Amino acid sequence: MSATLVLGLMTFLFLFFGYLGVPVAFSLTAGVMIGAAFTDVTFAAIVQKMFDGVDSEALLAIPFFLLVGELMSSANVVQRVINLSLTLVGHLKGGLSQVVAVFSMFFSEMSGSTTADAAVMSRTLGVSMRKEGYDPPFIAAIIAAASTIAALVPPSITAVVYGAVGNVSIAGLFMAGFLPGFMIGFGLMIYCYFFGPEGIRRPRATFGQFTDATKAAALPLMIPVILLGGILTGWFTPTEAGVVAVCWIMLVVIPMLNPRHIRNLPRDFCYAGLIYSLPLITIAAATAFGWMLAYLRGAIVISDWITSLAGNDPHLIMLLLVLLFTIVGDFIEPVPTIIIFMPLVNALTDAGSINPVHMGVVLILTLAFGLITPPYGLVLLMASKFVGVPFSKALKAALPIYLVFLTTIVFAIYVPSAILWLPKQVMPQAVGCFKNPSGSGYICPS
Amino acid sequence: MSETSGAGDPHGERSLVLQRQRRLKWRALDWLEAVLMMLCGFTLAGFCAAVVCDIVTRTIGAPWLWLQEVTSTFFIYGIFIGAAVATRRNDHLFLAAVGEFFTGRPRLLIESAIRLVVIAVGLFLAWYGYINFLRGFSSFRMPSMTPIASLYAAIPISGALIALFAFEQLVNGWRNGFESALADDAANDARETPS
Amino acid sequence: QAKHYKIAYDQPVGTGYGIAATIFADKLKELSKGTMLIDQYPGAQLGQEPQVLQLVKAGDIEFCLSASANAATLTPQAGVMSLHFLMRDENHLKKALASPEVSQAFRTMVDETVQGAHVLGLLTLGFRNIYAKKEVRNLADIKGMKVRVQATPTEDTMFPAYGAQIVHMPFGSVYTSLQTGVVDAAENGVNVYLVNKHYEVAPIMSMTQHEANNNLLWISDKLWSSLTAEQKGWVQAAADEVSKVEPGKALDLETQSAAKLKGMGVKIVTDVDKSGFQKVAQPYLEKMANDLGPHAAKIQQLISATQ
Ligand code: NA
Ligand code: NA
Numbered sequence: 001m002s003a004t005l006v007l008g009l010m011t012f013l014f015l016f017f018g019y020l021g022v023p024v025a026f027s028l029t030a031g032v033m034i035g036a037a038f039t040d041v042t043f044a045a046i047v048q049k050m051f052d053g054v055d056s057e058a059l060l061a062i063p064f065f066l067l068v069g070e071l072m073s074s075a076n077v078v079q080r081v082i083n084l085s086l087t088l089v090g091h092l093k094g095g096l097s098q099v100v101a102v103f104s105m106f107f108s109e110m111s112g113s114t115t116a117d118a119a120v121m122s123r124t125l126g127v128s129m130r131k132e133g134y135d136p137p138f139i140a141a142i143i144a145a146a147s148t149i150a151a152l153v154p155p156s157i158t159a160v161v162y163g164a165v166g167n168v169s170i171a172g173l174f175m176a177g178f179l180p181g182f183m184i185g186f187g188l189m190i191y192c193y194f195f196g197p198e199g200i201r202r203p204r205a206t207f208g209q210f211t212d213a214t215k216a217a218a219l220p221l222m223i224p225v226i227l228l229g230g231i232l233t234g235w236f237t238p239t240e241a242g243v244v245a246v247c248w249i250m251l252v253v254i255p256m257l258n259p260r261h262i263r264n265l266p267r268d269f270c271y272a273g274l275i276y277s278l279p280l281i282t283i284a285a286a287t288a289f290g291w292m293l294a295y296l297r298g299a300i301v302i303s304d305w306i307t308s309l310a311g312n313d314p315h316l317i318m319l320l321l322v323l324l325f326t327i328v329g330d331f332i333e334p335v336p337t338i339i340i341f342m343p344l345v346n347a348l349t350d351a352g353s354i355n356p357v358h359m360g361v362v363l364i365l366t367l368a369f370g371l372i373t374p375p376y377g378l379v380l381l382m383a384s385k386f387v388g389v390p391f392s393k394a395l396k397a398a399l400p401i402y403l404v405f406l407t408t409i410v411f412a413i414y415v416p417s418a419i420l421w422l423p424k425q426v427m428p429q430a431v432g433c434f435k436n437p438s439g440s441g442y443i444c445p446s
Numbered sequence: 447m448s449e450t451s452g453a454g455d456p457h458g459e460r461s462l463v464l465q466r467q468r469r470l471k472w473r474a475l476d477w478l479e480a481v482l483m484m485l486c487g488f489t490l491a492g493f494c495a496a497v498v499c500d501i502v503t504r505t506i507g508a509p510w511l512w513l514q515e516v517t518s519t520f521f522i523y524g525i526f527i528g529a530a531v532a533t534r535r536n537d538h539l540f541l542a543a544v545g546e547f548f549t550g551r552p553r554l555l556i557e558s559a560i561r562l563v564v565i566a567v568g569l570f571l572a573w574y575g576y577i578n579f580l581r582g583f584s585s586f587r588m589p590s591m592t593p594i595a596s597l598y599a600a601i602p603i604s605g606a607l608i609a610l611f612a613f614e615q616l617v618n619g620w621r622n623g624f625e626s627a628l629a630d631d632a633a634n635d636a637r638e639t640p641s
Numbered sequence: 642q643a644k645h646y647k648i649a650y651d652q653p654v655g656t657g658y659g660i661a662a663t664i665f666a667d668k669l670k671e672l673s674k675g676t677m678l679i680d681q682y683p684g685a686q687l688g689q690e691p692q693v694l695q696l697v698k699a700g701d702i703e704f705c706l707s708a709s710a711n712a713a714t715l716t717p718q719a720g721v722m723s724l725h726f727l728m729r730d731e732n733h734l735k736k737a738l739a740s741p742e743v744s745q746a747f748r749t750m751v752d753e754t755v756q757g758a759h760v761l762g763l764l765t766l767g768f769r770n771i772y773a774k775k776e777v778r779n780l781a782d783i784k785g786m787k788v789r790v791q792a793t794p795t796e797d798t799m800f801p802a803y804g805a806q807i808v809h810m811p812f813g814s815v816y817t818s819l820q821t822g823v824v825d826a827a828e829n830g831v832n833v834y835l836v837n838k839h840y841e842v843a844p845i846m847s848m849t850q851h852e853a854n855n856n857l858l859w860i861s862d863k864l865w866s867s868l869t870a871e872q873k874g875w876v877q878a879a880a881d882e883v884s885k886v887e888p889g890k891a892l893d894l895e896t897q898s899a900a901k902l903k904g905m906g907v908k909i910v911t912d913v914d915k916s917g918f919q920k921v922a923q924p925y926l927e928k929m930a931n932d933l934g935p936h937a938a939k940i941q942q943l944i945s946a947t948q
Contacts, residue, residue, distance in 0.1 A: 023538030026567045043574040045701040273486030277528020294686040434841040437908035588792035
């Protein structure tokens, strides 16, 4: 059987089993397994590649980033951050929808997982929004859209995987993710102000109420300071920053704010131990799938096709990749997409002389958008399930919000100087500059 | 990326033995789910402790070089144990569940097909994972020179458990009906959904 | 009719690995009159070196290039090639790798200790040097520095002997760790340093040349045993061509890379006082080769005796 046919069969089987209801990791494995039967590859080699996929140092950050969000929500510490968000924007037109956007901008800096954000918001703000009479499909849509910020603003599991697999500075991706993340956050606020439901507006919080809420949320708000401060000053790698944040929550935040929760910690660990394995087993299976794609030279075919259309024009290359990732991301999850297509992305990043951090942020943004688009918009699916509305209705409510994402994506492609501004200020090495060995300042590629 | 529970915890997701889809499970295997969940917690805690020690010993200038091998051992076993127990709890990531739109015989066929695919993948991981494990005796982890088979072993163990749990669901689904098992949960959901 | 075979390596095409793979592919095509064709899989497309070595042993990939340090995951005695100051200078390095006796001794060692794969020949990426944010001009400069080293017993012995503190981590973490100060220094070849952009986080390379970056060309036993005597002859002759031609070209590439780095503003310290390092390393050379095993001892003697 020809290589193209085998790849086609693998892809078909993966999607077929996947949409039938076989877990993603197993439908990927089944596709690879059957595909490999038509090649010289031994089955044991497939198992080895699954192992190799998770035997990677950079992925060690993932359990910590999940654990931070898990412990925060399990110990009920998030309510303090919600209260702070309320005093900030509760009086604006749109009421709680504004709070969703602002809370997500806070919580995204503590949580690395979009679905964790969606779960937390659905179970807290989502419930309050229903009580205040918001349209349930809109609740699901706004919560899902706001949750995607977690993939951009550090810490971000998507960025960790992208950096680990593509050999791109994870800290650089983190810093560059801030601007598009906040563009989406503020874009949602503007959307809610002009086009969203009126909502119940609270009286503007007094300065005293604001300082009280800030004080109450101070301990959890230290988490982004630890995570970002540690990475920025060069004290910690992303993994180490995750460790320190987990220690901070376990040794300071929970004992001081919710000491009764301490006895639940063993159970939290069991559960967090279970959920961190879910993305990683998917990474393992996607690695075997991606390996078959490389072995059968599939990535080269697609990248030749893109370069034949785009030449070396960086904007065109990025647009075509965004298109490809939008299509692929409509069917599969961000993490397997990144792993399977990374060889292709690396080749095209070189061909267009694109800054790898810039490329990474644009693609992560595209994949974040894919989380709320049909047919497979993971976060929108989850939010509609939690809120209890049909996916199709939530989707309809989400459609106008797409404008916020599309604007941000176009901006990110065409204004790399803005995207790379923050990393260049705080960690010039992350975007290709290096310290002048015989003088002061940095030498940057032009 | 992964489903996490927050405040509320409607299905008792954090409990060691999940009560969701009770009719698809044998009580006789509950102890196994509980043990595997505890192992998930143990591997995660061990992993965290090892990373903390790694940072501390490196910072004070007396690094324990073998710690990184301990870290990856916990990390890898945690992943494959978690993947196994998630099969029994139906906690995995799904693209979609077409089956939910069907009832009766088509539903039975789809639900059975899903379990058969998972059993096939589980047996595949168990058998070829075992062959890979044997291969792993001639390759060594640096610097301790432990055969990498010590890590590869996680995969066949996980594969066998995955096949076992999918078989459990298949048999119970045929016996008790897949739909009625899920209908119980829907009723529970309805009771707990805030109005 | 023509048959296609895969060769995997984990550096981009424009490196010593790419040079070696191209020499091998061209020569084999020429000798076999176009019946044996090599398809290249550069840039770790098929996996990192220890992983690819496993797949070559299993017969899933026919050929691969690997560092001798990674070969030590299969046969610890291969660590002999990493011994510090085993290669005295560039000339000695070229001669040692082209020596039929050295090559034969190495092949015998692999045949007797590794199942599933066979070594065809030796190649090199040149010498390894130390890079950091500060200069390392002599032995005193490295005292107390945290250096990322390959996780092998050789490095674990030698760097502490120089007074440095060692840190193990995979190659992929070196960049971030230099950036964050988890390590002060790392060591590798000039071209590897350039291509992986490690100069961005450690802009000073000191040419300590403490060990050679020696590499091996592997073939899977599954393929090797299926070849006719004539085909084996072609494959071996193509590999011999690599051992003869590649070291010179790889060393040229190192020089070009150093020139390019200087042009970019990176500092290359060429006048390192190596005598202090050599003095520390000398007593270890024979002792560590003997500790590794009889094959290692023999290879060390053959290389040291090469003039
Ligand atoms: Na985040
Ligand atoms: Na989508």
